[in-house]
Amino acid sequence: MYKFKKIIACLDMAGCPNRCKHCWLGTAPNGDMTGEDLLYISQAFRPFTEEFEISSWYREPDFRGDYKELWDFETKLSDNKKSHFELISFWRMVRDDTYADWLYSLGVRICQLTLFGTEETTDNYVGRKGAFKEIISTIDILLRHHIAPRIQIFINKQNIKELPYIEALITKLDLVNRCKEIGQEFALFLHQGSCDGENEKLYNIRITKDDLKEIPDYLVKLTLRHCNCSSLSEIFGKPENVLIKELLEDTATSSIVSETPVFYINCDFDVFPNEIQPSNWWCLGNVKRDGINQVIKNYQNNNSVAQRLISTVTISEMVRLCGNPDSLRLFTKGDYIIYIWNQYCKFMCKSSN
Numbered sequence: 001m002y003k004f005k006k007i008i009a010c011l012d013m014a015g016c017p018n019r020c021k022h023c024w025l026g027t028a029p030n031g032d033m034t035g036e037d038l039l040y041i042s043q044a045f046r047p048f049t050e051e052f053e054i055s056s057w058y059r060e061p062d063f064r065g066d067y068k069e070l071w072d073f074e075t076k077l078s079d080n081k082k083s084h085f086e087l088i089s090f091w092r093m094v095r096d097d098t099y100a101d102w103l104y105s106l107g108v109r110i111c112q113l114t115l116f117g118t119e120e121t122t123d124n125y126v127g128r129k130g131a132f133k134e135i136i137s138t139i140d141i142l143l144r145h146h147i148a149p150r151i152q153i154f155i156n157k158q159n160i161k162e163l164p165y166i167e168a169l170i171t172k173l174d175l176v177n178r179c180k181e182i183g184q185e186f187a188l189f190l191h192q193g194s195c196d197g198e199n200e201k202l203y204n205i206r207i208t209k210d211d212l213k214e215i216p217d218y219l220v221k222l223t224l225r226h227c228n229c230s231s232l233s234e235i236f237g238k239p240e241n242v243l244i245k246e247l248l249e250d251t252a253t254s255s256i257v258s259e260t261p262v263f264y265i266n267c268d269f270d271v272f273p274n275e276i277q278p279s280n281w282w283c284l285g286n287v288k289r290d291g292i293n294q295v296i297k298n299y300q301n302n303n304s305v306a307q308r309l310i311s312t313v314t315i316s317e318m319v320r321l322c323g324n325p326d327s328l329r330l331f332t333k334g335d336y337i338i339y340i341w342n343q344y345c346k347f348m349c350k351s352s353n
């Protein structure tokens with residue numbers, strides 16, 4: 001039997017309290033899976049890999065009440081469990097006064113939080129009233145526990161005008177000095193995110209080059225420093241019409257198959273490769289219905305609908321059909337290719353129905 005170098009399997013045991021408008025994972029109902037399900041997935045994937053790691057989430061970390069026990073169980077089921085991500089649950093932080101201490105005990109010293117603008121805008125983009133207030137409270141709790149908040153901001157034509165508000169908020173919260181006091185440098189960065197999952201619905205309001213001048217200098221400076229870039233074009237990419245011209249010349253096909261895959265398993269036991277939104281055309285099969293052998297075979301042989309298409313149709317052909325040559329919207333090349341793959345798959349799935 002072929003063995004991968006490493007497999008990471010992530011099970012969406014509980015889902016997420018939020019419904020963010022930028023979420024590349026899309027929306028799906030929250031599940032209520034059990035420790036036995038985690039064990040079952042672990043036993044299913046383990047024979048196919050030299051090294052195995054399992055996670056009980058791929059949407060909101062630590063959302064379940066038994067998150068500490070789950071962490072211990074994941075560690076036991078994994079060969080080398082990575083340290084806790086810098087992604088945390090602000091939902092939990094304001095509801096559980098043991099959470100920050102627990103994160104600190106695991107070595108977490110920086111946590112990433114996402115803002116979209118004012119309270120109204122942030123609540124709207126997170127999809128839950130009260131989210132903004134919870135994020136602000138979380139910043140305080142983190143700093144009291146010697147953990148620095150890192151701020152991520154997703155921007156588009158709608159919220160870019162609120163960046164001066166965010167700049168003023170950072171000053172009001174005195175984040176630079178408060179991070180310094182705990183030995184950390186305050187970090188913040190802006191980007192658009194990929195254009196898949198829920199974020200695809202924001203295609204029409206993706207920013208264009210002329211919007212970049214709206215970004216306050218200080219936020220540009222912080223973003224370039226965090227991303228280790230020298231210009232915003234490295235972060236926001238090129239206009240769609242320019243990318244189309246480049247890709248029309250590109251006759252390559254693609255494969256996402258790797259020796260170290262990460263698999264996302266939803267609460268119905270459907271399996272997806274993690275690089276891209278978990279939509280039907282990327283589905284590798286169902287561990288319970290189809291069996292793990294078939295799921296692994298589908299991955300290795302480019303046998304999901306999307307893998308079959310991207311490995312046989314050139315990006316040039318796809319962009320000719322699905323690109324918008326009149327669009328000046330900015331994309332990084334990688335994000336644009338994924339956007340085109342999904343548009344092409346959607347088109348082919350619709351045409352075959």
Ligand code: SF4
Pocket residue numbers: 016017018019020022023024025058059060
């Ligand atoms: S972006 Fe994260 S927090 Fe927001 S809905 Fe998606 S998984 Fe949940």
